[in-house]
Amino acid sequence: MNALVVKTEDNLETLRHDTAHLLAQAVKELYPDTQVAIGPAIENGFYYDFAFAEPVSTDALPLIEQRMRDIVERADSITREQWSRDQAMVFFSLSNEPFKTELIARIPEHEPISIYRQGQFTDLCRGPHGADTGQIGLAFKLLKLTGAYWQGDHKQPMLQRIYGTVWPTQTELDSYLKQLQEAELRDHRRLGKEMDLFHFQEQAPGSVFWHTKGWRLFQRLIGYLRQRQTAAGYQEINTPDVMDIAMWEASGHWEKFGEHMFTTQTPDERVFALKPMNCPGGVQVFKQGLRSYRQLPLRLAEFGKVHRYEPSGALHGLMRVRSFTQDDAHIFCSEQQITQESLNICELILSIxxxxxxxxxxxxxxxxxxxxxxxxxxxxxxxxxxxxxxQTSGLPYTHNPGEGAFYGPKLEFVLRDAVGRDWQCGTLQVDLNLPGRLGASYIDADGNKQTPVMLHRALFGSLERFTGILLEHYAGWLPFWLAPLQVVVAPISEQTEAYALEVAEQFHSVGLTVESDLRNEKIGYKVREHSLAKVPLLIVVGQREMQDGQVTLRWLHGGHQQNLPLAQAVTELAEQNRFPSCLSTDRTGQVENP
Structure with missing residues (x-):
């Protein structure tokens, strides 16, 4: 048994595709009446969709995984054949594989029908694949069993999807499984519940119900961005959520993106669409009045709510929603200004x-x-x-061929979080198409009408998604300035309750978010409860603190404790509450925040 040598991304994708077929072969050997659907390689692994004669539970995964290992040990050869359309239709019809016959019917007439065999398993597949199942190796693991509609359409049959992961070596597999365990502990959906930030419900699939603390966090993020954008010369606008479909036809969104848009028809039979993007609205603002080259670059920013239909199976907490807020900006400039504006945007994004x-x-x-x-x-x-x-910036970048927006090329900014996962967030796109399509123009220095270049720019991308990324990156322990509830003041006894309320008011007066916990519970109980809610700071006041005009600061993440005069604590915590880009470089004597 010789494991497949993986040196490139293409080989890694082949390994994962091979393992998807290995999974299907194992399932067919164990459950011969199962109908197989599709099984692609995906990021970090693979999946395969099945219609079992009798639904299986997660208890079946170890059995299937062991059969996969047996097949690897057998090293069944993998061979490719090219069949005629009729031959393929007859074979899969007689094999009772309706999903395969449906796929064959969709293949264009001029395309060959590619078939792969391994052992007694035969599958419709473009390939490529390795030479035999032994090359796959044993560094794989089945992870979970979920439901999935055929072709992602809720009107189609519900199938069972088995996910797995595979790596070139056992060391890489172990590292990835450890990362998954850590990610599960940091799951933003669980943290959102524990911290009382938000929830979802079926009556509004893919849309967030923000609770008080979650909305406070959301607005804090907007406040930070608003300050950074204002300092960088942006002007804030707001455009309608609903516009006539003619706008989207003119922009090209309807043709390229229509299947993902929500539409509605009014009693007078006009058809409107909820905006999936903010850019056409931004162009309409630019078009009001006669624009001069002296006004360029004109930087228009918008916290615009957009709506996109995502399949129900793709929805995932804050990370994948149908309604979200983009921190968009559209910079209207001349061709000569593209380079400098792009450099400014890159610098702003990286600084943020x-x-x-x-x-x-x-x-x-x-x-x-x-x-x-x-x-x-x-x-x-x-x-x-x-x-x-x-090239002018000197920043390193990689090429992502064919992945630009339909109206222009783009830069994608990918963050790596605390557990090694990558998240694509900010974007910068150069658009020489949309302004002209929508009739935007300005007068140049010679008095001639010109079409502006439009740079599309997002910093976080989706504020909802970035909130989820932050929660998982920090495992809920957000930086003090960002925490939705920063301070809880807890008296030791009833005798110090009045002082606790006075302390809380002092912190509230300088802009901190603070609550008083006057319940008749022991401090140890309160520590555990507020730690679960990821409150960064518990301030304990007893008789000694009250007599001396002091407070005891207990940082719940790390257990560090300080005793300070109340006035000093108020001043220094107020300083820590400022946005990072505004913090004084002289932090001498500040309150410690582990």
Whole structure:
């Protein structure tokens, strides 16, 4: 048994695809009446969808995994064959594989029908695959069993999906499984419940019900961004959530994105759409009045609520929703200003991520996708402008071919969190198409009408998703300035309750979010409860603190404790509550925040 040598991303994808077929082979050997659907390689692993004759439970996963290991030991050869359409239809019809026959019917007439065999298992697949099952090795693990509609359509049959992961070596597998365990402990959905931040419910799938503390956190993020944008020369606007569908037809969104849009028809038979993106609205603001080159670059920022239909199976807490807030901005500039504006945006984005504790950041350059608007000449110009900006900045970047927006190339900013996961957040896109399509123009220095370039820019991307990323990155223990409830004041006894309320008012007066816990419970109980809710600071006041005008600060994450005069604690905690980019560089004598 020779494990497949994995040196490139393509080989890693082949390994994961091989293992998906290995899973299907094992299932068919154990449950011969099962119908197989699709089984692609995905990030960090693979899955396969099945229609079992009788639904199976997670108890079946160890049995299936052991059969997979047996097949690896057998080293069944993997061979490719090319069949005629009729031959493939007859074979899979007689094999009672309706999902395969449906896939064959969708294959264009001119495309060959590719079949792979391994052991007694035969599958419809483009490939490529390795030479035999022995090359897969044993560094794989089945992870979970979920439901999934066929082709992601809720009107289609519900199937059972088995997820797994596979790696070139056991060491890499062990490392990934450890990462999964840590990620589970940090799951933002569990933290959201424990911290009383938000919830979801079926009456509004993919939309967030923000609780008081969660909304406070959300608004704190907006306040931070608003301050950074204002300092960087942005003007804030707001555009309608609902616009006539003619707007989206003119912009090209309806043609390229229509299946993901929510629409409604009014009694007068006008058709409107909930906006999936903010950019057409931004163009409408730019178009009001005659614009001069002297006004460029014009930076218009918007915290716009957008709505996109995501399949129900794709929804995942704050990370994948149907309604979310984008921290968009649209910079209208001349072609000569693209490079400098792009450099400014990159600098702003990287500075913001550092403020939130992200220092491992990767930049990807994505060029023209297969489906796009605009001529190749325009795309050449836009792509070259963005590449020039990156070369001028000296920032390293990688190429992500074919993944640009339908209207222009883009940069993607990918953050690596505390447990080694990557999150694509900020974006910068150069658009030489949409302003012209929507009739935007300005007058140049010679008095001629010109079409502006529009730079699309997002910092967090989705504020909802970034909130989820922050919660998982910090395991709920957010930085003090960001915590939705920063301080809880707890008296030792009834005799110190009045002093506790006075202390709480002092902190509240300087802008801290503070609550008093006057319940007749022991301090140990309160420590455990507020630790679960991820409150960073518990201030304990007893007779001694009351007599001396002091407070005892107990940092719940790490257990560090301090005793300070009340006035000093108020002053120094107020300083810590300022946005990071505004904090004084002289932090001598500050209250410790482990």
């Amino acid at each position: 991520y550092r403020d939130f504790g992200f220092h491992d950041i990767r930049i990807k350059f994505s060029d023209r996708p297969p489906q796009r608007v605009g001529s190749d000449t325009v795309w050449d110009q836009a792509e070259q402008a963005l590449i020039q900006a990156m």
